[in-house]
Amino acid sequence: MTKTSTPGRHRKLEGWPLVFSILVTISILVGGAAEFIPMVLIEENVPRIATVTPFTPLELTGRDLYIREGCVGCHSQMVRPFRHELERYGPYGRAGETIYERPFLWGSKRTGPDLSRVGGKYPDLWHVRHFEDPRSTSPRSLMPPYDWLLRSELDLTNVSTKLSTLKTLGTPYTDDEVASAERTARQQAAEIAASIEQGGGPTGLADKEVIALISFLQRLGKDIRAAGITAEVSR
Ligand code: HEC
Structure with missing residues (x-):
């Protein structure tokens, strides 16, 4: 210089x-x-989507189990706006879908498939079998078994507190919903357990953790379908 x-x-x-x-x-x-x-x-x-509503108490409990078990380490919950993703999973992820998610679970690792559209893809019983032994439903799967979820007791003691905390942060739960969270969760669990029994599956799962996790998985993508949003793949 x-x-x-x-x-x-x-x-x-x-x-x-x-x-x-x-x-x-x-x-x-x-x-x-x-x-x-x-x-x-x-x-x-963040454009709101009218059909996107907060999780039910049981789904919220399942979501916490999903976090506890580290499912996010192998599964994303966000479909990217690419043709091959739309064809495989369905509509791409919208910001408005996750406004009630704290923390969000978009993930960045896909050892397994994206799960944000998995709700309704399989019957409840399929998930029970899959958690018990992934290879029984998906030959050559490398997903580890989560068989203890079929035996571990579902803990709902804190579910009201969870709802009220989220309410403080802006999730629109009513006082009634907060107060009756545990009862609502047990009702939904009983319904799912009944559907599993009817399908010829194991009995007595209503108070087991697997039920909460299944309720959460079955919710994924439901709101987007209710809004009539489909995968717009132009040909
Ligand atoms: C080591 C990576 C790994 C972990 C951890 C893992 N998975 Fe998976 N998962 C996979 C793979 C691989 C598949 C695809 C094969 C199969 O269906 O098992 C899969 C498939 C699935 C499917 C079926 C998806 C579809 O569209 O067919 C669901 C549901 C699922 N996993 C849920 C979970 C949940 C819930 C957890 C946490 C309790 C979890 N997985 C943990 C690897 C993993």
């Missing part, structure tokens, strides 16, 4: 580490605020 002009104002600033750091912090904060404030204030940023 042959340029020997007198140091400019910026050069001088760089020589004052403390002042410089403070100014950098202020400019990052201003930039951050400019990005962040519109995101929280402008509702239309």
Whole structure:
């Protein structure tokens, strides 16, 4: 460099580490605020889908089991807007679908298939068999068995608290729904357990963890179908 002009104002600033750091912090904060404030204030940023409603207490419990068991390490819950994904899974994931998900479970690893459209794809009993021994329904599957879910007791003691916490964060549960969460969960569990028994499956699953997980899986993609959204693959 042959340029020997007198140091400019910026050069001088760089020589004052403390002042410089403070100014950098202020400019990052201003930039951050400019990005962040519109995101929280402008509702239309996330287009709402009328049929997307909060999870039922049992589905919420199943969702926590999904998190506990680390299913997100092998399964994504977001269909990307590419033709091969639309043909395989169905409509691509919308932001408005996950407004009640805390934390979201979009995932970034697909050792197994995407699950965001799996609801209704199989009967409840299929899932029981699949968790008991994945190879019994899907030969050569490398998914590990989760057979203990058929034996472990379903813990619903905190379900009301979970709902009320989400309510504080803005999920539109009513006070009634919060208060009766455990009863509602047991009812839904009894219905699913009955459908499994009718299909010739094991009995006595109504108070087992597997039922909550199945209720959660059967919910995935249901809201989008109810909205009449389909995979728009142009040919
Ligand atoms: C080591 C990776 C791995 C983990 C962990 C895993 N899975 Fe899977 N999963 C797979 C693979 C591979 C398949 C495809 C073969 C099959 O159907 O078993 C699959 C298939 C599935 C399917 C059927 C999807 C379809 O569209 O046919 C469901 C439902 C499922 N997994 C749920 C779960 C749940 C719930 C958990 C956590 C309790 C879980 N998986 C954990 C690898 C995994």
